[in-house]
Amino acid sequence: xxxxxxxxxxxxxxVLQMYETMLMARRLDERMWLLNRSGKIPFVISCQGQEAAQxxxxxxxxxxxxxxxxxxxDMGVVxxxxxxxxxxxxxxxxxxxxxxxxxxxxxxxxxxxxxxxxTGSSPVTTQLPHAVGVALAAKMNKxxxxxxxxxxxxxxNQGDFHEGMNFAGVHKLPTVVMVENNKYxxxxxxxxxxxxxxxxxxxxxxxxxxxTIDGTDPLNVYEAVKKAADRARSGEGPTLVExxxxxxxxxxxxxxxxxYRDAEELENEKKLDPLLTFIHYLQEANVLTEEKHNEIxxxxxxxxxxxxxxxxxxxxxxxxxxxxxxxxxxxxxx
Numbered sequence: 297x298x299x300x301x302x303x304x305x306x307x308x309x310x311v312l313q314m315y316e317t318m319l320m321a322r323r324l325d326e327r328m329w330l331l332n333r334s335g336k337i338p339f340v341i342s343c344q345g346q347e348a349a350q351x352x353x354x355x356x357x358x359x360x361x362x363x364x365x366x367x368x369x370d371m372g373v374v375x376x377x378x379x380x381x382x383x384x385x386x387x388x389x390x391x392x393x394x395x396x397x398x399x400x401x402x403x404x405x406x407x408x409x410x411x412x413x414x415t416g417s418s419p420v421t422t423q424l425p426h427a428v429g430v431a432l433a434a435k436m437n438k439x440x441x442x443x444x445x446x447x448x449x450x451x452x453n454q455g456d457f458h459e460g461m462n463f464a465g466v467h468k469l470p471t472v473v474m475v476e477n478n479k480y481x482x483x484x485x486x487x488x489x490x491x492x493x494x495x496x497x498x499x500x501x502x503x504x505x506x507x508t509i510d511g512t513d514p515l516n517v518y519e520a521v522k523k524a525a526d527r528a529r530s531g532e533g534p535t536l537v538e539x540x541x542x543x544x545x546x547x548x549x550x551x552x553x554x555x556y557r558d559a560e561e562l563e564n565e566k567k568l569d570p571l572l573t574f575i576h577y578l579q580e581a582n583v584l585t586e587e588k589h590n591e592i593x594x595x596x597x598x599x600x601x602x603x604x605x606x607x608x609x610x611x612x613x614x615x616x617x618x619x620x621x622x623x624x625x626x627x628x629x630x
Contacts, residue, residue, distance in 0.1 A: 298580050300515055304522075306355075308583045314355055314514050315574055315584065316592050318347040321372040322571055323600045324381055325545075328388050328403070332549045336608065337388045341404045343371040345512075345544035348570030349476050350446075351376060352517030353539070356525055357444055357472075365414040365427035365445040368404030369476065373446065378411035381599050385607035392613040398620075399613045421451040424460035424473065431469040431534075442470040442528040444521075449538075450481025452495050461536070465502035468533035472524040475536070476511060478543035483556040499536040511539030512570040515577075542568055 301311045325344050331337045343350065350372030357364070359377050366373045371384065383395045390399035396407045396415070407415030414430065416423050427445035434441050451457060452475055464471050475495045479486050492498065499506025505527075509520045517539050524535035542565040546553040553562075578584035 298577065300577075301581065301583075304515060304519055306515075306518070308581075310355065311515075311578060311581075311583060312588070312592070314351050314518075315571075315578060316596065317351045317354075317372060317375050318514065318571055318574065319592060319596050320375055320381060320599070321347045321350070323596050324371060324384055324603070327600050327604055328385075329545070329549065331388065331604070337403075338390070339402055340388070340549040341368050341402075342543070342545040342548070343369045345542040345565070345570065346476050346478060347372045348514040348574060349474070349511035349517050349539035349541050352514030353444070353446075353474055353521040353537075355514075356518045356521035358441070358525075359411075361412075361441045362525075363412040363414060363427070363430050363441060363443045365416065365423035365430075365443065366406050367416065367420070367423060367446045367448065367451070367476075368402075368406075369448075370406065370446055371404075374406050374408075374411075374413055377413060379406065379408055379413065381603040382606055383408075385603040386610060389607045389610070390612070391607055391610040392617075393610055398617070400618075421447055421454040421456035421460075423447065424451075424456050425463070427471055427473075428460045428464045428469055431464065431471040431528075432467060434470055435467070440529075442472065442525055444472045444474070444525070446474045446476055448481065449475050449477040449479075449486055449495050450484065450489060451475075452498070453481075453489055461498075461502040461504075461534075464534040465504050468531070470528040470531070471534045472521060472528055473534060473536050474521065475538045477538055477540045479540075480543055480547065480557075482547045482551065483553075485556075494538055496536055496538040502534075502536070504534045504536060506536040506538070508538040508540060511541035512568050512573060514570065514574060541570070544569065 328340045332340045354373045354376035387394040387396050388403045405416045406413050424445050427443040431443040494508045496506030496508045510516045520537050
């Protein structure tokens with residue numbers, strides 16, 4: 297019997313929670329696509345195929361004190377760090393209660409101070425220098441936390457990547473950088489983005505370890521990120537983790553992947569769906585029974601239904617609030 301999770305120090309309950317979080321991210325994402333196609337929400341940028349990398353990494357962190365700078369696909373990460381399905385749906389519908397921006401930003405631009413989620417923005421890779429800056433604050437103030445930042449492999453070709461990685465390496469900052477390599481920067485394949493074989497090959501230039509792992513296995517990702525996080529906490533500096541995964545959808549709801557991906561390639565990738573492979577592992581380990589599986593599915597589906605209904609009926613922000621927090625308001629409120 298394969299009980300690799302026990303060897304990694306994870307209980308049966310922990311890996312079931314991992315699976316439920318992955319499933320929640322998938323079901324929310326699937327619902328958002330349906331809502332988009334029915335004209336109810338404007339935009340979806342999907343996490344499907346990357347849930348294992350996201351959830352495996354999130355479980356390796358301390359979600360009660362670490363700060364995260366997720367990129368736009370990271371539904372699995374923010375769910376573990378405390379963002380609720382209802383809040384994610386409010387963001388998708390761009391409603392006034394959206395915790396990220398009050399409906400001002402596109403979905404996937406996460407930001408929630410109470411759960412230590414640094415605000416993201418549309419220009420890619422800007423979150424990396426932010427995470428590095430917060431890690432610098434931790435080191436200067438001798439505070440007991442690390443930062444964790446994610447990005448796509450396309451983002452690793454931006455100037456912010458070089459500047460953030462170089463600064464983190466020079467100052468040995470307590471941060472973990474994880475590249476979710478899903479093989480495509482919108483329509484550009486990785487082979488046309490990188491001159492090196494792996495994104496992790498770049499780590500040596502910044503004076504830090506780099507590792508490439510199977511991002512479709514949450515236990516692989518947990519192990520690698522846990523090692524990197526422990527290293528950062530002990531004052532040894534940053535690590536670059538490259539989690540190779542697969543984007544099972546188009547880049548976004550505005551993209552037609554048929555123009556650059558053939559059907560055979562996509563079918564082959566679907567065979568590596570991290571949800572299916574993790575279910576197989578949990579069943580082999582005698583952790584996930586049919587009864588337990590049905591119970592989790594039913595609970596997740598009910599939560600997604602309730603979140604959808606609540607968000608759809610919630611009010612939009614008032615037009616006169618469009619300039620809030622942009623210009624000074626009456627009474628000196630910013």
